[in-house]
Every structure is written in C-alpha cells, then in structure tokens.
Amino acid sequence: MxxxxxxxxxxxxxxxxxxxxxxxxxxxxxxxxxxxxxxxxxxxxxxxxxxxxxxxxxxxxxxxxxxxxxxxxxxxxxxxxxxxxxxxxxxxxxxxxxxxxxxxxxxxxxxxxxxxxxxxxxxxxxxxxxxxxxxxxxxxxxxxxxxxxxxxTALAALLIGLTLAGGLVAALGARLAARRVLRPVGVLTDAVEHVTVTQDLKARIDLTGRDEIGRLGRSFATMMTALDASVHAQRQLVADASHELRTPLTSLTTNLELLADGDGLRDPEAPVLVREAINQAHELRSLVNNLIDLARYGKDTARTEDTRLDLVAETVITKATTRASAPRFESALSPCLVHVDPDAIERAIGNLVDNAVKWSPPGGRVLITVAGGEFTITDEGPGIAMQDVPFVFDRFYRSAQARSMPGSGLGLAIVRQVVETHGGKVAAEPLGRGVRMRFSLPVVRD
Known part of the structure; x- marks a missing residue:
C-alpha cells in the first residue's frame, strides 16, 4: 500500500x-x-x-x-x-x-x-x-x-448516509491532496533511488518549500554535496598516496634485490645499499604516519580543552633548538588562551617549525610570534614562488625546488587540517627573503 x-x-x-x-x-x-x-x-x-x-x-x-x-x-x-x-x-x-x-x-x-x-x-x-x-x-x-x-427513522438513515459518504469523499479527497502534498517525498525518493543505482553523488534535489519536507530535501542535498566532496577527497588521497608510496617502495625493493644478487652483503657497495634502504624505510614510515595523522585530524576532535597557545609554541621551540642543524630562534610569545586539542595544535606548530628549519640557511633566523590567537613563523629561506602560494597547504603538493628534498608534501596539509578543524584559518605570505606562515584560532574570552 x-x-x-x-x-x-x-x-x-x-x-x-x-x-x-x-x-x-x-x-x-x-x-x-x-x-x-x-x-x-x-x-x-x-x-x-x-x-x-x-x-x-x-x-x-x-x-x-x-x-x-x-x-x-x-x-x-x-x-x-x-x-x-x-x-x-x-x-x-x-x-x-x-x-x-x-x-x-x-x-x-x-x-x-x-x-x-x-x-x-x-x-x-x-x-x-x-x-x-x-x-x-x-x-x-x-x-x-x-x-x-x-x-x-429518516434522520437516522440520513445521518448514516452522510457519515459513510463523508468518510468516502474525505478519503478520496485526502488521497488526491496527498498526491500534491507528498510530491516532494516522491522527488526525494527518486533521487535516493537514482543515487543507489548509479552511485552518482552529484544528483541534485529541487525542493524549495519551507516545511519539514523542504528542510529534509535541503539537508539531503547538503549531505550529498558533503559526501561527494568527501568521496572525491578520499579518492584523491588514495591516488596521491599511491603515487607517493610507489617511489620509496620501488627504490627500497631495488636496493634489496641488489643485495640479494651476487655477493650480497660481501659486496663493497652493500653498506651504501643498506643505508639507502634504511632511509627509504624511514621515508615510508614518515609518510604512513603523516597519512594517519591527516586522517585523524580530519575529524572533529573529541578531546578539547582551554590551552595556552604561547606555552605550546614555547614547548615546540625548546625541542627544536636541540637539533644540531637548528637555526637561530627568536620568539615573542604573548599569553593567549584557545580551546583546542593541545596535541593536535602542538603537531601543527611542530610541522611549521620543521618546515622553517628545513628551508633555513645555516645560521639563519626563525622568528616566532604568538598574539591574539595568531601564531606566526618567519624564516629566511628561499621563499615561495607566487604561483605556488595557493597550493602550499594542499595534500602532496611540492614546489619544483622542493621535489629534490626529502618530504611527503603532507606536513603543511596536516597544519591546515588541524587549524580548520578547530575553526581557524591558515595563510602563507612570501617575503623578499624567506616566507611568513601563520594560522589563527578563536580566542577564549575571559
């Protein structure tokens, strides 16, 4: 029925x-x-x-x-x-x-x-x-x-007749009216069946009413758009990850095959091949860890608390200064309270600091500031070409000069994922010498 x-x-x-x-x-x-x-x-x-x-x-x-x-x-x-x-x-x-x-x-x-x-x-x-x-x-x-x-008796017959006729007419009228009233439900049902059969997530629903059915249609359309974007992002991530994983896997497999042929570990080139294999394995591990973090920080974090952004930045700077190749760090950290996942924000700041260290020349200076919910880091590296600025926070994006250096192209993507999940924004600004990167987060008001 x-x-x-x-x-x-x-x-x-x-x-x-x-x-x-x-x-x-x-x-x-x-x-x-x-x-x-x-x-x-x-x-x-x-x-x-x-x-x-x-x-x-x-x-x-x-x-x-x-x-x-x-x-x-x-x-x-x-x-x-x-x-x-x-x-x-x-x-x-x-x-x-x-x-x-x-x-x-x-x-x-x-x-x-x-x-x-x-x-x-x-x-x-x-x-x-x-x-x-x-x-x-x-x-x-x-x-x-x-x-x-x-x-x-006539009245009884009249009332019985009117009752039965009224019920029948009302049923027919309600059925005819239901055809118009339930038309949006039919449209929504057809759209769902179309998506089920064709897997076409771009199907759109034209429901403009202000009632519950109209709201349901608009919510369904919004859900379809979000789902389509999610599936597209998933496919893109799989495609990019497959490409990025193929290179170190191929190199690692080649080195291991060379070790397996001939004299094996007695070959004079064996230590070099082993070191290259270890480096490729480390690169694979870093890439896998970045992919895991990217997926994890892409969801709404369940553990958030009031956090001092300046103290998190100070912790990351302290760790970074212990590196042998660390540049000269300067900081101006004003007290700033934000409501975030502290581990995720520490990872985002750490990625920005790692990026600055990676591109800083020997003896270079890295300036870090925190004020009003904004974190800013400025290095003295080669900078970013203007045509690359819109893409520096995209997944697996690497500029022409970065392709010769180690990295997966996921560090800055993780930064954007973390910041946007917490309701903030990221930006990159090329300078005459170096680049300034920043992100901002909503501040907890006293």
Whole structure:
C-alpha cells in the first residue's frame, strides 16, 4: 500500500469518526426534541380540556343526543378521553384500562404522568392528568408516534448516509491532496533511488518549500554535496598516496634485490645499499604516519580543552633548538588562551617549525610570534614562488625546488587540517627573503 493511499485512508477514517460522533450527538438530541414537542402539545391539550368538554357536550345537546363523554374524541391528531367521577380502576372498552395510579391522579394524590402504549397496533404517547378546575375528573390525551418515528427513522438513515459518504469523499479527497502534498517525498525518493543505482553523488534535489519536507530535501542535498566532496577527497588521497608510496617502495625493493644478487652483503657497495634502504624505510614510515595523522585530524576532535597557545609554541621551540642543524630562534610569545586539542595544535606548530628549519640557511633566523590567537613563523629561506602560494597547504603538493628534498608534501596539509578543524584559518605570505606562515584560532574570552 502506497503512502498516498495510507494518507487517504487515514483522512477518511478521521472524518468518518468525526461524523459518527456528530451523528451520535445529533440523533438523540433531535429525538428528544421531537418527544418534547409532543409532550408540550399534550400538556396544552389537557389545559384546554374543560373547553373541549363543554364544546363536546354542547354539540351533543344541540344534536339531541347523549354525549359519550368517556369515549375518546379525536381533535386533529390528538385523541382526548375524559373520565367523569368517580373514577374506578378496571378495564375500559373505549381506550386503555384505568389503573390505580390513574385513580390517584384524578383524586390529586399522584402527579400527572406520561407513558408510551401500543393501542390497536399503533404506538401512542399518552398524558394522564386531572382536568384543570375540577375535582375527580381524569383526562387522557394521546398522540400517535408514527410521525415522530418516521422523522427519526429518516434522520437516522440520513445521518448514516452522510457519515459513510463523508468518510468516502474525505478519503478520496485526502488521497488526491496527498498526491500534491507528498510530491516532494516522491522527488526525494527518486533521487535516493537514482543515487543507489548509479552511485552518482552529484544528483541534485529541487525542493524549495519551507516545511519539514523542504528542510529534509535541503539537508539531503547538503549531505550529498558533503559526501561527494568527501568521496572525491578520499579518492584523491588514495591516488596521491599511491603515487607517493610507489617511489620509496620501488627504490627500497631495488636496493634489496641488489643485495640479494651476487655477493650480497660481501659486496663493497652493500653498506651504501643498506643505508639507502634504511632511509627509504624511514621515508615510508614518515609518510604512513603523516597519512594517519591527516586522517585523524580530519575529524572533529573529541578531546578539547582551554590551552595556552604561547606555552605550546614555547614547548615546540625548546625541542627544536636541540637539533644540531637548528637555526637561530627568536620568539615573542604573548599569553593567549584557545580551546583546542593541545596535541593536535602542538603537531601543527611542530610541522611549521620543521618546515622553517628545513628551508633555513645555516645560521639563519626563525622568528616566532604568538598574539591574539595568531601564531606566526618567519624564516629566511628561499621563499615561495607566487604561483605556488595557493597550493602550499594542499595534500602532496611540492614546489619544483622542493621535489629534490626529502618530504611527503603532507606536513603543511596536516597544519591546515588541524587549524580548520578547530575553526581557524591558515595563510602563507612570501617575503623578499624567506616566507611568513601563520594560522589563527578563536580566542577564549575571559
């Protein structure tokens, strides 16, 4: 069963239930009102019974006959019976039997009352009361219930018909309306099925509504765009990593094959080959570690805390000064509090410092500053060509002059990944001599 059909059935069921409840209220209300109208007319007939009795008596006097006063007389649709005193309980051939309660009503002991009877195969509503202005005279007025029964039966049939027809029309209407209302769901479903079959993550969804379905469509489109970018980045990373891993693996394999041939380790060139193999293995290990760090720092870090950026920078500088080939470090570190993963930020600063050390000439100067959430490092190396500036933080990117030097091209990419994960920005600025690299992070305000 389709969603549109289920919505239609649900709408029809709701309307059917509402109409059924309304019918259950209307039916007894109308039935009670009709009965109340009959009762009111019977009470009015009793109030007029003295006049009716005099008119009947005069009518029979004028005709020279004896008035059958105790026989029921029809006046319109109302039957009137007057029982003169004394009233005794017992059978009554003219109308219904007289009961002890009727005797008490005539004597004023019991109040007037209503009852429903069947007389001659016809249902009647009977009102028994003492005649006004007299003592001991009993009046019975009755009206047939046929009219009320016909009206109530017709009303019941009408309500049942309206309820069923209303439910059916509502179901059909809801189903037709659901086609338009659920059109965005169909569009979204088609897009999902298209992606499932074709693996085309560039499929777009045109949903402009402001309701929940429109929001769902826009969220799905955003998710698709992010997923497409993620898959593209993953494929690019795999392709670049495969290329970068192939070179040291090929060199390492070649050196090991040379060692395996001929005299092996007794060959005079064996120590050189072993050193080259060890260097290639170290390069492979560094590349793998960088790939792992790149993947790890590409996710939202779960361990963040308020961290002094200046103290982290000071720790990295202290470690770097212990290297034999370290340049001359100068620093201006102002207290600065940021909310970050301290290990990740230390790795990012370490990569920038390593890059500066790598390109600094012997005896060169490296200036590091921290202020207002910004870390800046300036070296006196050969600098960066302007055409390379937009790409220095890309994965595996290496400028023409850097390709002859060791490295994987991932160090600065890790810096950008770490900084952007923490909501910051990175930048590189070529100088007349050297280059200035910086990143900025949101500062924790006191």
């Amino acid at each position: 389709t969603l549109r059909t289920r919505v239609g059935l649900a709408g029809g069921a709701v309307v059917l239930l509402a109409l059924a409840v309304a019918s259950l209220v209307i039916y007894p209300t109308v039935q009670g009102n009709l009965l109340r109208d009959i009762d009111d007319s019977l009470v009015q007939a009793v109030a007029q019974s003295p006049t009716t009795a005099r008119q009947l008596k005069q009518k029979y006097v004028d005709s020279g006959g004896i008035a059958p006063i105790e026989s029921p007389v029809k006046i319109g649709s109302t039957m009137v019976q007057i029982l003169s005193p004394p009233v005794f309980a017992g059978p009554n051939s003219a109308f219904i039997d007289v009961t002890d309660q009727d005797v008490d009503v005539a004597d004023g002991i019991e109040p007037a009352y209503f009852q429903d009877i069947n007389y001659g195969g016809v249902g009647y509503r009977v009102y028994t009361a003492p005649m006004p202005g007299t003592r001991g005279v009993l009046v019975r007025v009755a009206r047939p219930l046929d009219d009320q029964t016909a009206v109530v």
